[in-house]
Amino acid sequence: MNEPSHQPVVTDAPSELPAAAPVEVSSAARRRQVLRGLSSGAALAAAGAPLSALATGGRKWCFHKDTPHRHVKASVSGMQSTITSNMAVGGWTESKGKHCSYYHAGANWPSDSGVRFCRGNNNAKFLFHNAKFKDMFGCFGGGNNELLIKDLLNKRTAPHCHWITACLNATKLTTDFSYSASEVVNLFNNPAKNLFALQFFRDYQENHRS
Amino acid sequence: MSPVIQLHWRDWGGDSVVFEARSGLTQQFDPLSAAAMACIESGVTDLGELSQQLAEDLGTQPDSTLVESLCTLLERLTKLGWIEPQPLQD
Numbered sequence: 001m002n003e004p005s006h007q008p009v010v011t012d013a014p015s016e017l018p019a020a021a022p023v024e025v026s027s028a029a030r031r032r033q034v035l036r037g038l039s040s041g042a043a044l045a046a047a048g049a050p051l052s053a054l055a056t057g058g059r060k061w062c063f064h065k066d067t068p069h070r071h072v073k074a075s076v077s078g079m080q081s082t083i084t085s086n087m088a089v090g091g092w093t094e095s096k097g098k099h100c101s102y103y104h105a106g107a108n109w110p111s112d113s114g115v116r117f118c119r120g121n122n123n124a125k126f127l128f129h130n131a132k133f134k135d136m137f138g139c140f141g142g143g144n145n146e147l148l149i150k151d152l153l154n155k156r157t158a159p160h161c162h163w164i165t166a167c168l169n170a171t172k173l174t175t176d177f178s179y180s181a182s183e184v185v186n187l188f189n190n191p192a193k194n195l196f197a198l199q200f201f202r203d204y205q206e207n208h209r210s
Numbered sequence: 211m212s213p214v215i216q217l218h219w220r221d222w223g224g225d226s227v228v229f230e231a232r233s234g235l236t237q238q239f240d241p242l243s244a245a246a247m248a249c250i251e252s253g254v255t256d257l258g259e260l261s262q263q264l265a266e267d268l269g270t271q272p273d274s275t276l277v278e279s280l281c282t283l284l285e286r287l288t289k290l291g292w293i294e295p296q297p298l299q300d
Contacts (some may be wrong), residue, residue, distance in 0.1 A: 047243055
């Protein structure tokens with residue numbers, strides 16, 4: 001096997017590794033030592049819970065609309081990283097984002113007791129009939145940001161329609177989609193990630209039309 | 211243990227978190243599972259030896275509850291692709 005590294009690294013994507021971190025001399029020895037300090041009952045009780053995945057986003061794959069044969073990580077930072085067959089062992093699933101045209105039909109929107117909505121800023125619900133882009137994305141008004149999300153979507157006003165579609169996908173597909181609605185909004189409002197995120201949602205997460 | 215995985219550990223008190231570089235997957239391990247992984251990383255490949263070493267760490271004898279917990283853990287690690295069953299020797 002490869003020699004495991006015990007340098008402390010905790011992240012969901014290699015590109016986001018911290019630049020510097022304290023080095024653990026021997027994590028393996030330390031883990032054995034921790035166990036020695038526990039009672040058998042306490043150790044077994046804690047072991048009953050499933051292993052906790054801390055970065056679920058890294059376990060989804062998707063593909064660029066022009067290269068459907070090449071599976072990549074379904075995240076803004078991972079969209080250039082091809083998924084290998086070895087990695088598929090870990091139970092990767094496809095993040096099957098719908099195309100923006102899918103949501104032109106109001107019937108395809110998520111609904112609760114017949115009320116159609118989309119989640120947005122802080123994962124709050126925004127209603128189909130009266131939600132404005134600036135409210136759903138918690139951003140300044142002016143220009144297209146003042147318009148209703150349903151109108152922006154139906155007129156395919158870019159880039160707004162792709163951001164709205166990402167939120168609709170997050171609302172409709174929940175954990176089967178690469179990001180939650182609040183995460184989509186956070187990416188929209190992050191100047192350092194906005195353009196990469198738009199590319200990801202537009203080119204990698206609108207591949208399914210039905 | 212799978213030859214392709216690359217584990218990076220970080221430990222805080224009783225909590226251990228491991229990042230697997232190939233999959234981009236991060237997992238939190240309880241103390242028993244983390245210690246079991248330490249044994250596996252050191253070359254333990256047999257359930258009997260694994261349960262014996264961990265029971266010694268706990269100051270007890272391997273019993274059915276411990277072995278059952280380890281079987282569940284090994285099953286999860288297999289599903290993650292971190293360990294692979296070894297073929298039986300003649």
